[in-house]
Amino acid sequence: MDILTEALGSMRTAYPSSVRTEGRAPWALRLPPVLGAGFHVVLYGTCWLIPLGSGPEPARQGPMALSPGDVVFLRDGRGHVLADHPDTPPVDARQCVKDSAPPIGTVSLGGDGARTSLLCGNYHLDQGRPHPMVRQLPALIHLPTRHGRHPELAAAVQLLGSELENPRIGSTGIVPALIDSLLLYILRAWFEDQPAATAAGWAAALRDAAVAPALVAIHEAPATPWTVESLADRAGLSRAAFARRFTTMVGEPPMAYLTRWRMTTAARLLRESEAPLTSVAAQTGYGSEYAFAKAFKREFGQAPGGYRREARAA
Template sequence: MDVLTEVVESVRTGRPSSVRTDARAPWGLHMRGTGFHVVLHGSCWLVDLGGAPPVRLAEGDVVFLSESSDHVLADDPRTPGEHVAEERFDGPSPIRSLRVGADGPRTRLLCGTYHLDRARPHPLVGHLPTVIHLRTGEHPQLTAAVALLGSELEHPRGGSDGIVTALVDSLLLYILRAWLEEGRPEGAAAGWAAALRDPAVAPALAAMHDDPAAPWTVRSLAALSGLSRAPFARRFTALTGEPPLTYLTRWRMTGAARLLRETDAPLSAVASRAGYGSEFAFAKAFKREYGLAPGRYRRRATG
């Protein structure tokens, strides 16, 4: 997998949940969670209950909320949001449906919630802005994905449940790629956005993600970049915020933690796939990174 895909997969857990909403003014929905909202038809307002100014969302807009914060979607910023009980959702489909409001102008939405592991997020994900607002007309691939979603939801046929679920699952990657390509990231996220495109750093990142168990050194990674050892190390550190081998260790431990959570692979196999020749050396490195021995981490994560 490419670096962006692996970064997202390293923090995403489970499957996203989604709701198709048919709303007629006046209406307001009080929500909480990490996820996205797509305006399929009409318009609405996003009101951050943390105090940020309301944001108007037009047809085709996508907004991604990277933190589990309280917010309201409504026909008007002054319309209060209601909490919706579980029994209000209709249908056995993976994409649930909801009707709210009265008989005013219509808005159709697709809202999805992702489950992200915030315990030790990858720095690219950890430095996302609270709200990412994208206009799909400026991003052809994202526009196409939203159009496919809208078509499948409006005219479901055989296979629609699987198609819609896959598109919702992929939408996070479309959103992050569009945001990175817009060139708007700031701070640490800007460094990572540049690192993924940098002709010297990107090949080294790809190599570490492709084969984290390889005996990488700063010299061997620099050889991939076309730079000598010292300039490469400075450039890598400036863009990602940490030296190459520090990042490599972090990525190895991230992969090991996923194996411990999601598989029953023996510790010797996990250690080998993380690039360690002995369980003892691996356990020592893992505990230094996570504060727990691998076995205890597995029991806590799966218990």
């Protein structure tokens, strides 16, 4: 069971959207906040990223210099500026003309100076109910891929750059697939960057000998009538020691996370399948449709049928 893939899949609401940004100095682009998570890949040249908005994390983060191959991930899609220099006055992204030529559109701006080429976009993730793994991420992740760092991520960036610089037969299908998989490469690289000795939260949970097997068990079989005792037995710890360790790393007690994952699974089944409510209830560990509907309404504020209708109409 790949917990990272499962967690991200539970939050996805649509395929990622993206645009090629071509700037020639002097240039600066103000990007407004977006739903989901933002990302940038520097394909050619250099630039600066200047965080905007409220919150303690962006306030501590000043202008960030970016180089070829760098990847930036903005957890909650907050507004920011991309520029050739921090002092260049920005223009609003919505004022720029887009060329919709395949495989993706292009934004061009600036003067006649040094060229920078980026892939910019956002992953449509449900931030109203973020998975705790995503919620614990830094507001801004910067991953350089030069000098042999993050070779798989670097390879994906190189493939994207090649397809965008020289579109050929198949590029229309290849580019969206590469952009979609880029999110997993980004987060895997960040998690693997965290030193084992000092890792905390989910970065530690995913490699912990006791917590990781319990998480895998919950994700693999949410319908199983798990208890703290049965999960602790799998982890080889006492009930109390396991509960403390799980809560510290995951951010909530084992049974609370089990309920969260059952409801997350149920919501996904309601959105993406035609399974009857009795089947959804059985697949998420509820013995009756009534018990499931009651738990679902408590979690989502509406009945399963209404949630399904609303999700299909969106």
